[in-house]
Amino acid sequence: MKRGFSILAIITALLLSFALYEALVAAPTERTMGDVQRIFYYHVPSAWTALLLFLINFVSSIVYFIRKSAKADILALVSAEVGVVFCTVVLVTGPIWAKPVWGIWWDPADIRLNSTLALWLIYISYLILRKFSTSSKTASIAAAWAVFGALDVPFVFFSIWFFRTQHPSPVIAQGGSLDPAMGRVLLINWAAFLCLAWLVCWTRYRLEVLKREVEEAQALESLHEVSR
Amino acid sequence: MSFLTVASATLKKDVRLEWRSKDAINAMLFFSLLVVVIFSFAFDPTAEESRRIAGGLVWVAFLFAAVVALNQTWARELRNQVLDAYRVSPAPANPLFLAKAVGNFIFVVVLEALMTPLFIMFYKLRALGPGWELVPIALLGTWALVVNGTFFAAISIRTRAREIMLPLLLFPLSIPALLAMVNATTSILTGEESARFWIALLVAYDVVFTTACLLLFETVLEAE
Numbered sequence: 001m002k003r004g005f006s007i008l009a010i011i012t013a014l015l016l017s018f019a020l021y022e023a024l025v026a027a028p029t030e031r032t033m034g035d036v037q038r039i040f041y042y043h044v045p046s047a048w049t050a051l052l053l054f055l056i057n058f059v060s061s062i063v064y065f066i067r068k069s070a071k072a073d074i075l076a077l078v079s080a081e082v083g084v085v086f087c088t089v090v091l092v093t094g095p096i097w098a099k100p101v102w103g104i105w106w107d108p109a110d111i112r113l114n115s116t117l118a119l120w121l122i123y124i125s126y127l128i129l130r131k132f133s134t135s136s137k138t139a140s141i142a143a144a145w146a147v148f149g150a151l152d153v154p155f156v157f158f159s160i161w162f163f164r165t166q167h168p169s170p171v172i173a174q175g176g177s178l179d180p181a182m183g184r185v186l187l188i189n190w191a192a193f194l195c196l197a198w199l200v201c202w203t204r205y206r207l208e209v210l211k212r213e214v215e216e217a218q219a220l221e222s223l224h225e226v227s228r
Numbered sequence: 229m230s231f232l233t234v235a236s237a238t239l240k241k242d243v244r245l246e247w248r249s250k251d252a253i254n255a256m257l258f259f260s261l262l263v264v265v266i267f268s269f270a271f272d273p274t275a276e277e278s279r280r281i282a283g284g285l286v287w288v289a290f291l292f293a294a295v296v297a298l299n300q301t302w303a304r305e306l307r308n309q310v311l312d313a314y315r316v317s318p319a320p321a322n323p324l325f326l327a328k329a330v331g332n333f334i335f336v337v338v339l340e341a342l343m344t345p346l347f348i349m350f351y352k353l354r355a356l357g358p359g360w361e362l363v364p365i366a367l368l369g370t371w372a373l374v375v376n377g378t379f380f381a382a383i384s385i386r387t388r389a390r391e392i393m394l395p396l397l398l399f400p401l402s403i404p405a406l407l408a409m410v411n412a413t414t415s416i417l418t419g420e421e422s423a424r425f426w427i428a429l430l431v432a433y434d435v436v437f438t439t440a441c442l443l444l445f446e447t448v449l450e451a452e
Contacts, residue, residue, distance in 0.1 A: 065447075121400035128396055135386035137451035144444045145383065148376070148401055151440055155404035155433055162425055163407060 005202060012195040019185075019192035027185040039097045040182075045190035046089040047116065049197050053083030054123065054150075061146035064139060070212070073139040076146060077130060078204045080123050082197055087120045109164040111157070118156040122149040231323045238327035245304075246335060252300055256293040256339045261346065263289040268350045278351040283413030286347055287406060290340060291373060295395055297335045298377040301328050302385045311449075321446040329378040329441075336370050356419030365416075365423065368430040369409035372437070376401060379441045382448045405433050 023041035030037035060076040063069070094113050095105040107113065126149060130142050246252060267285055271277070305311040314324060347353065355362065377398050384393035412426035 118400065118403050121403070125396050125400045129383070129387065129393070132387040132389060132393060134388055135451045137447075140447050141383055141386060141451050144447055145397070147444065148379075148437070148440060151436055152401050152404065155429070155436075159404040159407040159429060162429070163411065 005199075008195065008199055008202070012192070012199050015188070015192040015195055019189040022185045022188050028179060028181050030182075033101055036097060036100050039093050041185055041189045043090060043093040043097060044186060045193040046086045046093070047112075048190055049193045050083045050086035050090060050116075050119075052194075053079040053086065053197060053201075054119065057083060057123075057126075057146055058150040061143040061150075064143045065147075070139075073143070074205055074208045074212075076143065078201050078208060080126050080146070081204060082201050084120065084123050084127065085200075086193075086197065087116060087123065090116050091120060109160075111160045111164050114160045115153075115157050118160075119153065122152060231320065234319045235323035235327040235330075238324055239331055242328065242331040243334065246331075252297040252335055253339060255296045256335070257342060259296065260289045260293045260339065260343050263292070264343070264346055264350050273351060275352040275354070278353055279356070279417040280414065282347065282351050282353055282417060283410045285351075286413065287369070287409045289343075290336065290370070291399075291402070291406065292395075293339060294332070294336045294370075294373055294377060295398070297332050298374070298381045298398075299384075299391055299394055301332060301378055301381045303381075303390065306385060312452075315449060315452075321449045322442050324449075325378065325382075325441065325445040329375050332374045332378055333371055336374055337367070340366055340370065353417065355417050357416035357423070359416065361416055361423055361427070362413065364427060365409060365412045365430070368427065368434055369405065369412075372405040372409075372430060372433050373398075373402060375434070375438050375441055376405075379445065379448065382445070386448075386451055405430065408433070 019041070023038055027038065027041065029035060056079040057076050060072045060079065064072040064076060091113075094116075098107065098113075099105050126142065126145055129145055130138060133141060135141055263285070271281070273281060302311065305314070377394070380397040380401075381394050384390050384397060387393045408426040408429045412423040412430070415421040415423040415426070
């Protein structure tokens with residue numbers, strides 16, 4: 001397992017450097033937006049990765065309900081944490097791109113940015129709940145909350161979508177086609193980001209397992225001391 | 229024990245407690261009165277501006293006020309281990325949840341009924357759209373806030389910093405419901421658009437989340 005981890009780490013490093021070169025040098029410059037458009041190679045893969053991680057969080061929460069396995073619980077926690085990080089990248093890079101292109105930092109009627117913000121808030125509150133819980137069944141409570149969060153996603157999407165149809169939006173590029181060279185760079189970047197996410201989740205997973213083992217050992221030790 | 233016996237007994241007890249103490253309703257009334265007064269001083273809006281902002285203002289005031297009632301829902305049952313007694317009793321969990329949710333719904337609807345004339349007075353409101361549609365919006369919207377709120381209040385009693393935890397859980401999840409309530413109210417006040425889509429969204433939201441609450445409540449009740 002340790003060997004697999006090192007191999008993944010090396011692959012991630014190589015892929016990330018290659019993706020960086022592809023995004024900043026090899027990819028063609030966009031005609032109207034210029035170099036600012038290159039942020040797209042970080043923005044979009046981060047969004048896809050975050051969505052995937054939130055999906056993993058939802059699935060592992062459901063698995064936890066069925067099997068009550070600690071592994072599923074840890075996976076749910078880890079995917080939410082890493083997902084929030086990637087989601088933050090999306091929310092930071094979005095306005096940086098929007099300011100020169102739309103002329104504003106934030107458009108309250110843009111569907112993707114606002115849905116992402118709502119998702120971010122939901123999963124932050126999931127992490128706060130886990131942190132503040134004093135229950136002996138934190139895993140069950142958190143899994144219940146994750147189900148609520150996932151159920152909320154379509155509502156968030158539709159409400160903002162309809163909100164947008166009422167309010168004119170400054171989005172110019174809608175449904176445009178992507179240059180194949182750009183699409184390739186996008187996919188390379190996504191692959192690199194997925195490896196990175198996998199690596200971070202793996203590390204965090206091992207850390208959480210160790211943390212729980214230590215807690216268990218300490219609890220046992222104090223029990224022995226009391227009985228002595 | 230049958231579903232209805234448990235539900236009606238719990239509901240009667242909660243309403244009687246509130247009727248005698250009037251703790252929650254007084255706090256909620258005073259809180260929303262403060263919101264009305266402070267905002268009317270801060271903005272001093274004309275009738276036209278009021279139509280645009282009142283929807284947001286009214287619902288944010290009610291949302292914050294509702295937290296008062298929601299917070300005491302389960303906290304009251306922790307004293308003297310009432311909730312533990314309930315857990316070991318053979319009574320099913322769902323009627324308890326429904327009774328609590330309906331109780332909170334009654335308190336918040338009473339609050340809205342009492343506060344609406346004040347909002348109309350202070351903000352010179354007059355609906356340009358079909359005003360009667362505000363009634364189903366208020367009822368559906370209140371249920372959306374209260375059903376999730378009652379559920380999350382049961383979660384928040386299992387955390388540190390209970391009182392502050394409930395809004396942290398409830399508000400992010402209520403964004404679509406709140407957006408629907410605010411936009412539906414604004415559409416009716418300004419009379420520019422139809423509120424039908426938002427009402428349909430609220431109905432769907434209520435159905436989905438009421439079902440989810442009923443399916444998952446037992447897990448939360450058992451999580452000591």
